[in-house]
Amino acid sequence: MTTIVIGGGVVGLSLAYGLLKQGKDVIVLDGEDDDFRASRGNFGLIWIQGKGANAPHYAMWSRRSASVWEGFAKDLFAETGVDVAYQNAGGIDYFTDEDELETQVQSLTKLRGDLGGDYPFEILDHVGLKARVPEIGPKVIGGIYSLMDGHVNPLYLMRALSIAVRQAGGQVKTGARVVDVDAQDRDFTAILADGTKITGDALVLAAGLGATDLSKSLGFAAPIRPQQGQILITEKLPFFLKYPSGTLRQVNEGGVQIGASKAEVGFDDDEDIATSAILAQHAIDIFPHLENVKLVRSWAALRIMSPDGLPIYQRSPRALGASFVTCHSGITLAAAHACLMPDWLLERNNAPDVSAFSESRFHV
Amino acid sequence: MSDLFDIIVIGAGPAGMSAATEASRHGASVCMLDEQQTAGGQIYRNVVHSPAARSRILGADYRAGLLMTQNTNESGVVHRTRATVWKVDKDGSVAFTVDGQAEQIRGRHVILANGAMERSVPIPGWTSPGVMTVGAAQILMKSSGIVPVGAVLVGVGPLLYLVATQLVAAGAPPKALIETQTKSDLIAAMPHFLPALKGWKQLAKGMQMIAALRWAGVPRFKGATEIEITGGASVEGVRFRAQGREKTIHTTTVFLHQGVVPNTQITRSIGLDHEYNTAQHSFAPITDDCGQSSNSVFSIAGDGAGIGGAKDAALSGKISALNALRQIGKITQSTCDGMAKPLLKRRRAELAIRPFLDAAYPPPASVLRPADDTIICRCEDVRAGDIRRYAALGCRGPNQTKAFGRSGMGPCQGRYCGLTVTEILVEETGQRHEKVGSYRIRAPLKPITLKELASLALPQETDKSK
Amino acid sequence: MFKFIDGEDTQTSISFLLEDQKIEATEGMSVAAALLANGITTFRQSAVSNEGRGPFCLMGTCYECVVLIDGVHVQACMTQVRAGLSVDRIPTATTGIEE
Numbered sequence: 055m056t057t058i059v060i061g062g063g064v065v066g067l068s069l070a071y072g073l074l075k076q077g078k079d080v081i082v083l084d085g086e087d088d089d090f091r092a093s094r095g096n097f098g099l100i101w102i103q104g105k106g107a108n109a110p111h112y113a114m115w116s117r118r119s120a121s122v123w124e125g126f127a128k129d130l131f132a133e134t135g136v137d138v139a140y141q142n143a144g145g146i147d148y149f150t151d152e153d154e155l156e157t158q159v160q161s162l163t164k165l166r167g168d169l170g171g172d173y174p175f176e177i178l179d180h181v182g183l184k185a186r187v188p189e190i191g192p193k194v195i196g197g198i199y200s201l202m203d204g205h206v207n208p209l210y211l212m213r214a215l216s217i218a219v220r221q222a223g224g225q226v227k228t229g230a231r232v233v234d235v236d237a238q239d240r241d242f243t244a245i246l247a248d249g250t251k252i253t254g255d256a257l258v259l260a261a262g263l264g265a266t267d268l269s270k271s272l273g274f275a276a277p278i279r280p281q282q283g284q285i286l287i288t289e290k291l292p293f294f295l296k297y298p299s300g301t302l303r304q305v306n307e308g309g310v311q312i313g314a315s316k317a318e319v320g321f322d323d324d325e326d327i328a329t330s331a332i333l334a335q336h337a338i339d340i341f342p343h344l345e346n347v348k349l350v351r352s353w354a355a356l357r358i359m360s361p362d363g364l365p366i367y368q369r370s371p372r373a374l375g376a377s378f379v380t381c382h383s384g385i386t387l388a389a390a391h392a393c394l395m396p397d398w399l400l401e402r403n404n405a406p407d408v409s410a411f412s413e414s415r416f417h418v
Numbered sequence: 419m420s421d422l423f424d425i426i427v428i429g430a431g432p433a434g435m436s437a438a439t440e441a442s443r444h445g446a447s448v449c450m451l452d453e454q455q456t457a458g459g460q461i462y463r464n465v466v467h468s469p470a471a472r473s474r475i476l477g478a479d480y481r482a483g484l485l486m487t488q489n490t491n492e493s494g495v496v497h498r499t500r501a502t503v504w505k506v507d508k509d510g511s512v513a514f515t516v517d518g519q520a521e522q523i524r525g526r527h528v529i530l531a532n533g534a535m536e537r538s539v540p541i542p543g544w545t546s547p548g549v550m551t552v553g554a555a556q557i558l559m560k561s562s563g564i565v566p567v568g569a570v571l572v573g574v575g576p577l578l579y580l581v582a583t584q585l586v587a588a589g590a591p592p593k594a595l596i597e598t599q600t601k602s603d604l605i606a607a608m609p610h611f612l613p614a615l616k617g618w619k620q621l622a623k624g625m626q627m628i629a630a631l632r633w634a635g636v637p638r639f640k641g642a643t644e645i646e647i648t649g650g651a652s653v654e655g656v657r658f659r660a661q662g663r664e665k666t667i668h669t670t671t672v673f674l675h676q677g678v679v680p681n682t683q684i685t686r687s688i689g690l691d692h693e694y695n696t697a698q699h700s701f702a703p704i705t706d707d708c709g710q711s712s713n714s715v716f717s718i719a720g721d722g723a724g725i726g727g728a729k730d731a732a733l734s735g736k737i738s739a740l741n742a743l744r745q746i747g748k749i750t751q752s753t754c755d756g757m758a759k760p761l762l763k764r765r766r767a768e769l770a771i772r773p774f775l776d777a778a779y780p781p782p783a784s785v786l787r788p789a790d791d792t793i794i795c796r797c798e799d800v801r802a803g804d805i806r807r808y809a810a811l812g813c814r815g816p817n818q819t820k821a822f823g824r825s826g827m828g829p830c831q832g833r834y835c836g837l838t839v840t841e842i843l844v845e846e847t848g849q850r851h852e853k854v855g856s857y858r859i860r861a862p863l864k865p866i867t868l869k870e871l872a873s874l875a876l877p878q879e880t881d882k883s884k
Numbered sequence: 885m886f887k888f889i890d891g892e893d894t895q896t897s898i899s900f901l902l903e904d905q906k907i908e909a910t911e912g913m914s915v916a917a918a919l920l921a922n923g924i925t926t927f928r929q930s931a932v933s934n935e936g937r938g939p940f941c942l943m944g945t946c947y948e949c950v951v952l953i954d955g956v957h958v959q960a961c962m963t964q965v966r967a968g969l970s971v972d973r974i975p976t977a978t979t980g981i982e983e
């Protein structure tokens with residue numbers, strides 16, 4: 055029988071890909087061209103340093119994903135011919151403020167302790183940083199380098215997953231908005247906007263911000279909200295930036311991406327000058343030579359945020375066989391979702407323990 | 419802080435100039451922005467500085483623009499030249515750049531008069547250096563006083579003939595015209611012929627142009643298909659099929675034209691409602707008779723609202739000024755209606771010829787839906803076949819194909835591939851044009867430096883971008 | 885090939901540099917027109933395919949004419965010639981992947 059995956063963003067497709075590898079039949083139902091789609095508006099980082107500062111289990115889960123990312127990227131390339139431009143040379147966070155650097159060092163040091171010491175990072179002063187990244191400007195007082203970080207081209211990732219899922223025998227229906235779900239134990243019917251009914255014996259709700267509308271009929275609380283992030287991209291430049299940072303990276307096509315802001319503005323994905331001007335100034339502060347570089351585009355996209363910012367992995371309390379998956383770092387976690395999560399979806403004994411990410415943490 | 423105007427007009431072509439002058443006449447404070455060096459728009463480009471000999475070659479319709487630009491200069495309109503608009507906000511804020519300096523102003527009402535651009539002509543070889551648009555050939559004449567020697571003009575439409583005759587007059591007759599218009603296009607246009615007679619002056623001008631080309635001995639190849647630019651690193655010629663025979667004409671310069679389409683970058687970027695015009699094979703923003711768009715802050719005038727030509731643009735500019743004045747309370751509804759009425763009547767007469775022109779000069783299917791190996795996105799070298807492949811992977815709209823293969827991500831912001839991608843997706847998915855939609859247009863509408871953008875940061879705000 | 889319109893005044897000549905090539909132009913011309921008039925049709929390489937590209941629309945919409953002036957990528961068709969102008973070709977594109 056078939057597993058219905060609602061949502062064809064990076065989360066839904068990664069899970070679908072993983073399930074297909076486990077021999078399951080999968081149908082992915084995905085919405086419209088103009089839906090909110092974090093998967094095509096994000097920053098492409100596989101970012102570890104600092105993540106889960108007060109939640110070591112999340113830090114560990116993210117690292118586990120990072121550790122299987124290389125193999126995941128290789129598999130995708132072998133199967134689809136699409137190189138997702140996975141890079142794992144490490145990442146650098148830049149600082150222009152002593153106090154901020156100090157605070158971050160303390161936070162990382164604590165996390166290193168919480169994780170039993172295995173948490174590599176290196177603090178660099180201006181001179182040390184300049185030796186590694188000669189383009190930094192005088193305002194940069196130092197940085198933190200960690201070889202745990204990397205990045206990919208998230209759009210190529212989406213294309214690779216779209217091809218891989220189909221090649222593995224998965225069905226992907228696009229323009230297929232699910233308006234309702236009839237949920238019985240191991241018996242699900244997804245009803246599409248045009249009235250079509252799709253049935254399966256298992257269901258994964260991975261519809262990003264669209265999950266809210268469908269969560270009731272499946273018994274999920276789905277306490278998620280949109281959080282806006284804006285990003286800039288410059289014209290293509292000769293390659294100069296080996297290490298991505300949380301706010302600056304050079305993508306494989308040559309453009310420099312600058313991001314991302316954070317704003318609680320509801321379902322609004324319009325970019326604005328006030329925000330993008332700050333991003334532009336930040337880029338110039340770090341790399342002064344970018345001041346004369348042309349900005350080609352800016353955009354805003356909506357993150358899918360849970361109250362504590364951590365992923366939600368929840369089995370349906372209403373119908374056996376249904377699960378809810380959402381996260382705000384779907385690129386970082388794509389490898390975990392593809393390689394590790396299927397065992398959890400299939401309710402196997404060797405599944406990773408993700409109980410700390412269930413919805414119960416929100417109503418204690 | 420930024421300046422507030424009653425009315426901002428974007429574009430200083432016939433539509434923008436008339437709108438600005440009319441609005442100013444009624445006591446509104448008006449700022450008109452245009453990225454060109456002088457007022458004039460496409461038709462009257464550089465008319466102010468054009469030497470007498472050049473103006474004579476370009477013709478009476480061109481010279482007519484002089485009076486209009488003079489009237490505008492003498493009005494109280496603040497005309498900012500070399501002002502490239504790169505962001506418009508839903509509340510009427512407009513950001514633009516002059517000589518590398520960014521500025522922001524706001525209008526209580528904004529009249530978008532940004533005109534048209536030439537339809538993209540994706541045919542094999544069109545990215546070779548030496549291939550340009552017919553409009554480009556005209557711009558080189560108008561602004562820079564140079565003409566191509568032995569050029570070949572390829573395509574369809576009134577502008578093709580106009581520029582060909584202007585080249586003849588300038589002492590640089592084209593080597594040939596390769597025309598995609600077919601007999602059946604003309605037959606399809608016949609039902610529109612009688613109503614078009616109202617525009618007999620324009621029809622007569624068209625006949626004169628054809629006669630001038632014949633007189634000059636410019637060869638015309640009609641019903642051409644399978645058109646291809648030969649050469650690689652630079653143009654060597656044009657190969658095509660006409661009257662059942664394959665033919666190659668050697669040249670180093672080719673000018674393409676398939677009509678003009680509304681430039682919808684700004685209207686899309688602020689989320690105005692658009693509809694697809696099947697006769698003009700393009701999207702246009704939806705407006706009422708007076709140019710009012712789906713957002714009360716914006717009116718649209720001229721070719722940017724649908725192709726009507728220069729005279730119609732000037733009339734619609736005036737009407738949209740009345741609409742804008744009414745919206746901001748400078749004139750009453752009844753004054754607006756009363757003044758607009760005769761103008762609307764003249765517009766109807768001006769537009770009488772359009773259905774005939776649209777039907778007689780359609781872009782051929784091979785241009786609308788190019789063959790797989792033809793580049794459609796010049797900025798990112800994406801081919802028509804790529805879009806079809808992405809459609810097979812489930813992409814139903816241009817924003818999905820853009821994410822998959824970068825079409826529309828380059829500096830032109832999808833101006834040249836947008837309609838083509840939509841058209842291919844209509845063909846591949848069976849959806850309607852409106853349903854397929856178009857690219858989500860974002861700032862900057864035209865690239866700006868990071869320094870310019872950063873200069874608009876509010877001083878009291880600090881870096882919270884992490 | 886391009887020539888001046890018959891009867892144009894080509895006396896008010898100014899010159900500028902494209903890399904180290906001297907370009908003759910007249911007042912009021914765009915940089916793109918001046919280069920075309922001097923027989924230069926290839927302005928840059930496609931950042932994707934590396935194939936040569938030259939001006940296409942001349943009206944500021946296609947970005948095929950981009951050149952480097954004072955360290956900034958500008959549209960040659962929207963920039964007017966000035967005496968002493970120094971125009972460079974933009975660096976040939978490379979991809980962001982370090983070799």
Ligand SMILES: Cc1cc2nc3c(=O)[nH]c(=O)nc-3n(C[C@H](O)[C@H](O)[C@H](O)COP(=O)(O)OP(=O)(O)OC[C@H]3O[C@@H](n4cnc5c(N)ncnc54)[C@H](O)[C@@H]3O)c2cc1C
Pocket residue numbers: 060061062063064065066083084085086089090091092093094095096097098099100101230231232233260261262263264265268282283284285313314355356357358380381382383384385386387
């Ligand atoms: C600005 C920004 C920067 C980011 N940077 C990073 C980063 O650097 N690294 C990182 O790891 N993460 C990053 N993220 C987060 C990451 O992008 C998201 O975690 C991820 O894309 C979420 O994927 P998703 O599939 O859950 O959601 P989406 O991509 O939003 O996909 C949801 C899909 O569900 C479909 N859908 C919705 N409702 C329905 C319905 N009723 N029926 C059928 N289909 C439906 C939609 O059509 C859509 O395709 C960033 C996010 C933003 C916004």
Ligand SMILES: Cc1cc2nc3c(=O)[nH]c(=O)nc-3n(C[C@H](O)[C@H](O)[C@H](O)COP(=O)(O)OP(=O)(O)OC[C@H]3O[C@@H](n4cnc5c(N)ncnc54)[C@H](O)[C@@H]3O)c2cc1C
Pocket residue numbers: 428429430431432433434451452453454458459460461462501502503504531532533534535536553554556577580678719720721722727728731863864943
């Ligand atoms: C290349 C070309 C040549 C043409 N030549 C002729 C001709 O010779 N005869 C004829 O009858 N018709 C011609 N047309 C048709 C033309 O569209 C109309 O005749 C007429 O010019 C339309 O007037 P308008 O005021 O609507 O727009 P336009 O005359 O096009 O004016 C629009 C103005 O807006 C400005 N603009 C657009 N976007 C921005 C921005 N982001 N920032 C700042 N300024 C901006 C442009 O610089 C332009 O000056 C031509 C069209 C094109 C595209």
Ligand code: FES
Pocket residue numbers: 916938939940941942943944945946947948949950959960961962
């Ligand atoms: S030639 Fe098209 S932008 Fe200059």
